[in-house]
Amino acid sequence: MPFGLEPGWLWAIGGILLLMLEMLAPGFFLVFIGAAAIATGAFTLLFGLGVPAQLALFALYALLAVAAGRRIYGNAAVDHHAKHLNDPAARLIGRSVLVIEAVDDHGGRVRLGDGEWSARGGPAQPGDRARITGVDGNCLRIDVERTLPST
Structure with a gap:
């Protein structure tokens, strides 16, 4: 284990770092990947998943988070004057x-x-x-x- 941490904590820390990067360079993309990493870390800590399961879970969460983000933010209402x-x-x-x-x-x-x-x-x-x-x-x-x- 790098730095002597459980893999779940590494996922959570990585997710938090991605959220912090989103604040430095906003674009509404890293926030979803960061949320997926934090969720992967939580499930890894709770259920002790192996590396292949962690990667599969992260990929699934990332796809779901990005799809949800596109659905929520991609169709933002446009003020009738803004068009x-x-x-x-x-x-x-x-x-x-x-x-x-x-x-x-x-x-x-x-x-x-x-x-x-x-x-x-x-x-x-x-x-x-x-x-x-x-x-x-x-x-x-x-x-x-x-x-x-x-x-």
Whole structure:
């Protein structure tokens, strides 16, 4: 035995070292391998497993830990604004605008916040509310918001 330690303790120490390395160079990979090594060490200490069984158990735990990690962290929810982080114009889709010049398929103007934009779509008349459905360069594609008549 190296250093006079039981193999289970060596697995546990190795796992803890991998967890520490994960803190120095984060990437969510070493944490799963470290957890597999710690679990292998615990089972080795509890059941006195031989080296082939330890290696097989470590391989199994590592595969399970990495698969679980990919399932949990691989499909992390993405904020609806984050998917268009590098496309600021695409973040405008779904926002409401006020029509200030009649809009049809050939053009028009809308107000968004404190600015005016060219727009196509509609048709919409000044004073109508519209929703942005797309962006073509610096021209907004809009669709008029329909309101239900009150009863």
